[in-house]
Amino acid sequence: MEAQREGKFDRILDAAIDAFAESGFYQCPVSRIAQLAGVAEGTIYLYFKNKEEVLIQIFQERMGAFITNMRGELSREETTEAHLRTIVRLHFSYMEQNRSLAIVSQLELRQSNPRIRQAINGPLLEYFHLIEEVIQQGIEREEVPQTDPWVARQMIFGSLDEATTDWVLARNPRTLMSAVEPLLTLFKGALRLKNRTI
Amino acid sequence: MEAQREGKFDRILDAAIDAFAESGFYQCPVSRIAQLAGVAEGTIYLYFKNKEEVLIQIFQERMGAFITNMRGELSREETTEAHLRTIVRLHFSYMEQNRSLAIVSQLELRQSNPRIRQAINGPLLEYFHLIEEVIQQGIEREEVPQTDPWVARQMIFGSLDEATTDWVLARNPRTLMSAVEPLLTLFKGALRLKNRTI
Amino acid sequence: MEAQREGKFDRILDAAIDAFAESGFYQCPVSRIAQLAGVAEGTIYLYFKNKEEVLIQIFQERMGAFITNMRGELSREETTEAHLRTIVRLHFSYMEQNRSLAIVSQLELRQSNPRIRQAINGPLLEYFHLIEEVIQQGIEREEVPQTDPWVARQMIFGSLDEATTDWVLARNPRTLMSAVEPLLTLFKGALRLKNRTI
């Protein structure tokens, strides 16, 4: 029962990601989500309070898992360079493997609607914090000279985000993964990263 | 008459920028634009084919002027560092002085709606091209080592865009202008900018 | 089993009375009845054909019992004054002790929906008939001068009903019982009731 229920919750969430990716949150009728999920329109309201809540859950469930995963990967690495590489690679590989979710993120990450904004902010701020931690650690380990971690984070996340947007909007895009090393080179230069000498 | 027409055209455009900034393109009724512009709803359809066209004109008129202006400023500078400083400063000062337009840009720059997308792309690609030219020139003048201008542009525009988004969404933001020099330092490091020796 | 069945039937009926009293028949979801009765929604459809049928049964069961009871009480009295007093007292005391049922009656007694109307009419017409019999007997016994029993019944029932409505809608009502004697005085005057001389 519960498994079935869980199954339907996820099916609707997946369908909503595809549906929102198709046309954006406001342009997408709930009936389209139902159609893609293979359930009746009313069924969606058994699992979600309203349409807004579906979008909110997308960020809370999927982005939350992504960040938890990334935190785990980062804890296995020691150097700032390895940390940065992990961030760029995981970010790009996750987006590349979840194209619809990537599209929804690019479309809806910038919501003025306060309720949705609030819900997105949770995972997003955690992601920002995680990037800033990496930079801060680099400074403490003297791999990175004194820098404003906040501005550095804007550069790193902004670059990842812009690359993803380009990839999402391009018809025949380069793979995102092909941008990992060039971008890392830029980040290392920007942060004046020294190789750590033991 | 033509002047009057222009006057009303611009009044509607300014009103639409504020209106879209308030609540986003799809959430904003045409009646709100009319209200802010001080004209009747029907009047808007004398100047614009439909609501979509209003958004399109915002990018074509306002972003177009912004880019033309930036191109002029850039032509007065010689070094890559000066070029980059001009881009960052103009980008931030323009956004800071046109907060509503900044909001609309952040909200609507990532539209999946194909018609709108197409229209945004014009000015945006020109802006991208302009940034890439600066980098290309830097490479040719040997101020910048061999780099992929496309990836470098993603980093530069992505950073500017992300900083603007942060500023737009923050309640009590730092001024954008205060981020000019820190960001420039990062860009110079990323591009391994050498001071040109004559 | 039959006892259990009866038990659940009555539990649903009681729950429905409270539920309909809360928000009115059309405003009340079947789920609310189920919730108050402590049964599943589907269970209700084992005991009642549909939602309408629940309302119909309320009148048939509860109002039916009320009228049967009143008929019994009346048969123990001799004079028209005693009959009238019995009607007023039983009407008010029953309503006062079954506030939710009183509310449902006041709300739904006037239904245009023909099927419900039809079902309410059964008990109601019997009640009307009972009142008219009392008047008719009064005339035959020469306690009451020639009167139209139909109009007199309208006055009596209308007064009782209006008093009940006032009581139901008032926030801090007088007790209904406190209106028994004043109302009786009015009725006696209206019917020009003579004390029966043997």
Place this chain on the structure above:
Amino acid sequence: MEAQREGKFDRILDAAIDAFAESGFYQCPVSRIAQLAGVAEGTIYLYFKNKEEVLIQIFQERMGAFITNMRGELSREETTEAHLRTIVRLHFSYMEQNRSLAIVSQLELRQSNPRIRQAINGPLLEYFHLIEEVIQQGIEREEVPQTDPWVARQMIFGSLDEATTDWVLARNPRTLMSAVEPLLTLFKGALRLKNRTI
């Protein structure tokens, strides 16, 4: 323009009265009102905030006018008997000439929905007050012995209301007007009305 606007407001109000009379407020789709009024569904929302507001306006506009009219008629009469006759005759003749409004009144006068309730109460309490004033004056002029005007009003209004309900629900009703004198006789008896001696 304004005349036209007024015309459409009234046309919608009249249509709504008929539509609500057909099936009750909650059972009646807004589309039915629009159909009867000969306007588009959306037009209704140019004149009324929502469906609830239409019902509220019915009571405020139509019942308000009825009461104002009755107050005028009463001021032209001197004796309590004449006052009572005016009330009964106007009540019945108004209902008889506005059958749909009468039905709506009988259906919706007893609303538990608090917002609607509130709006109905205004005119209704004014009507109650008017009846109680007539009784109070009768007492002061010594045409009526000491009585509780509140209970007397319950009897009078309750009788009128019940007679109207009977008439509304009957298939082949007696005319309401035929009940004027029988009911008056009852009222006079109930209030022990003396002919005023000069």
Place this chain on the structure above:
DNA sequence: AATGAATGAGCCTTCATTCAT
């Protein structure tokens, strides 16, 4: 018998667009 998840018809309301004035 009892459950409650699932269904889908139906309704209120919004809003882009038109057009008579």
Place this chain on the structure above:
DNA sequence: GATGAATGAAGGCTCATTCAT
């Protein structure tokens, strides 16, 4: 050109009823 009343299509959401378990 300018107006704004009118239109009607479209969509989010509720809820009576069913049915597999």
